[in-house]
Amino acid sequence: MAKNTQTPTLKILPLGGLHEIGKNTCVFEYDDEILLLDAGLAFPTDDMHGVNVVLPDMTYLRENREKIKGMVVTHGHEDHIGGIAYHLKQFDIPIIYGPRLAMALLRDKLEEAGMLERTNLQTVSPREMVRLGKSFVVEFIRNTHSIADSYCLAIHTPLGVVMHSGDFKIDHTPIDGEFFDLQKVAEYGEKGVLCLLSDSTNAEVPGITPSEASVIPNLDRVFSQAEGRLMVTTFASSVHRVNIILSLAQKHQRKVAVVGRSMLNVIAHARKLGYIKCPDNLFVPLKAARNLPDQQQLILTTGSQGEPLAAMTRISKGEHPQIKIRQGDTVVFSANPIPGNTIAVVNTIDRLMMQGANVIYGKHQGIHVSGHASQEEHKMLLALTRPKFFVPVHGEHRMLVKHSQMAQAQGIPSENIVIVNNGDVIELTGDRIRVAGQVPSGIELVDQAGIVHESTMAERQQMAEDGLVTVAAALSKTGTLLAYPEVHCRGVVMTIQPKLLEELIVRTIENFLTERWSEFTHGSNGSTEVSWNALQKELESSLQRLIKRELQSSPMVLLMLQTDTPIELDQVPQSISVASSTPTPRKKVVLTKTPEPKVKAKPEKKVVTTAEPSGQPVSATKVYRRSRKRSTTSVSS
Numbered sequence: 001m002a003k004n005t006q007t008p009t010l011k012i013l014p015l016g017g018l019h020e021i022g023k024n025t026c027v028f029e030y031d032d033e034i035l036l037l038d039a040g041l042a043f044p045t046d047d048m049h050g051v052n053v054v055l056p057d058m059t060y061l062r063e064n065r066e067k068i069k070g071m072v073v074t075h076g077h078e079d080h081i082g083g084i085a086y087h088l089k090q091f092d093i094p095i096i097y098g099p100r101l102a103m104a105l106l107r108d109k110l111e112e113a114g115m116l117e118r119t120n121l122q123t124v125s126p127r128e129m130v131r132l133g134k135s136f137v138v139e140f141i142r143n144t145h146s147i148a149d150s151y152c153l154a155i156h157t158p159l160g161v162v163m164h165s166g167d168f169k170i171d172h173t174p175i176d177g178e179f180f181d182l183q184k185v186a187e188y189g190e191k192g193v194l195c196l197l198s199d200s201t202n203a204e205v206p207g208i209t210p211s212e213a214s215v216i217p218n219l220d221r222v223f224s225q226a227e228g229r230l231m232v233t234t235f236a237s238s239v240h241r242v243n244i245i246l247s248l249a250q251k252h253q254r255k256v257a258v259v260g261r262s263m264l265n266v267i268a269h270a271r272k273l274g275y276i277k278c279p280d281n282l283f284v285p286l287k288a289a290r291n292l293p294d295q296q297q298l299i300l301t302t303g304s305q306g307e308p309l310a311a312m313t314r315i316s317k318g319e320h321p322q323i324k325i326r327q328g329d330t331v332v333f334s335a336n337p338i339p340g341n342t343i344a345v346v347n348t349i350d351r352l353m354m355q356g357a358n359v360i361y362g363k364h365q366g367i368h369v370s371g372h373a374s375q376e377e378h379k380m381l382l383a384l385t386r387p388k389f390f391v392p393v394h395g396e397h398r399m400l401v402k403h404s405q406m407a408q409a410q411g412i413p414s415e416n417i418v419i420v421n422n423g424d425v426i427e428l429t430g431d432r433i434r435v436a437g438q439v440p441s442g443i444e445l446v447d448q449a450g451i452v453h454e455s456t457m458a459e460r461q462q463m464a465e466d467g468l469v470t471v472a473a474a475l476s477k478t479g480t481l482l483a484y485p486e487v488h489c490r491g492v493v494m495t496i497q498p499k500l501l502e503e504l505i506v507r508t509i510e511n512f513l514t515e516r517w518s519e520f521t522h523g524s525n526g527s528t529e530v531s532w533n534a535l536q537k538e539l540e541s542s543l544q545r546l547i548k549r550e551l552q553s554s555p556m557v558l559l560m561l562q563t564d565t566p567i568e569l570d571q572v573p574q575s576i577s578v579a580s581s582t583p584t585p586r587k588k589v590v591l592t593k594t595p596e597p598k599v600k601a602k603p604e605k606k607v608v609t610t611a612e613p614s615g616q617p618v619s620a621t622k623v624y625r626r627s628r629k630r631s632t633t634s635v636s637s
């Protein structure tokens, strides 16, 4: 139990979701117990080559895994549940509580990742309370948001109640008839809320976010004006919007073909759970839709954010195997671009228009509303909860600042508000809030194969920006070149003649060997040891400097060395690789080495220097090539 000399403190550590929109992940810690609240992902930026998913740095949870008592989930958006399947590979979460739709979507994700057995998923109902460990009891309170089944949380701790808004707007006419449980929120306000953490996404937007219902008449108008085929794109997870689109399709007697895996998945779950109600015969497979008259077709797709692999993006590029845009098609973007996606979205719209589609998009059409609260709703939540302390979350820095200003205007003193960054440790006592330190808070990148380390990403960026130069050189044990080195450039802008570059590389290697060979050798005659790894690293650096100077760019330089090869040419050399002990983030290190020969040949015959480049090198080069072909175990550090 507590070290009784100290005031008990509650720690709140947001690991993601601050100064950004995405990967919301928050840790609550009291005594030696941890409660995790949401664990989302973010999507990569353009320079994160090959990366599929961005996660917060989970070092803190990995190191404190034994403290984790369980997790609570506010709703089923990717920026709140998308990280869980990845984290379960690294540490256990004994139990996860969340709303029905979020748990159904999460179950799919865990199943796909083979992680379903690693935790216990528990569905909760509105106003249900769950206990986690000795320190936490959490009540789930329904709110309204763009996805169905979304919650605020009241987290009872030994120090008092901390409320978390989840993602919310205050929609008084929700599509599913499930109202924001403001009475419950007010009840907590009446009893006393120690701290409120609240969604800041639209804190810069004055007024009130219109109800989801407000898009119905506008979409209805667009649907009634469309004469040909109708294609509609929105967020797959916007269950209410999808519901509206499906109802209007029914009203306008169009059959719906759903395109895109996430859209199919969400619709299937939402129908099963009763959030979307429509007859089976409203849907047709895409192939069958093509046999219907144009004015009876509606294609509902993903791709509202211009995501490169999504259906609408591929349709716009003419790359979709089954859907080609025709004159007379109406394409509706029932979503606004998330900042960062704007260029991809406008490019998609341009391409669709160029192919003859009538594209309906933009704020003035009234066919999209946000799922997040505007300023007047924030004021309402602050007024109802009247928290002692306030932490704006879920937003970029300026949104957090705006939100904190609103809280101050409502009487919360500035010293009771903290604007924090990912990794900050918020420390709460009954009468003070402060930032008491930092835990690791970077990002973890994931591609098809797994975690992409920072050094790997740096290598990808270097290759993408400046290309790759490989140099293959065979060296004798006495420090001479056995053959004329092979140089290959890929994706490199050549500002000098390739032949000249090759000659400069050869000269650099020769000079290096003449001047520095002794640095890498130990022992005396007969038993001389060569530090090949160190030599390779240093020589590669020299080549890197040369190439940078000559080409005025920094391609990745990959130097492959082969050691002395006193072997018969018909003997098949077996390559081994030696990874450098110290990681070199912007360089790859591959060292190929042939084993001791069974029959000793006379090495001096093979010693070839570049002074005679067209002499004997062929033999050694051949050996190198053959060894490379068989070098399946070569790895880089």
Ligand SMILES: [Zn+2]
Pocket (backbone or CB within 6 Å): 024, 077, 079, 080, 167, 394
């Ligand atoms: Zn969110």
Ligand SMILES: [Zn+2]
Pocket (backbone or CB within 6 Å): 075, 077, 145, 167
């Ligand atoms: Zn959300």
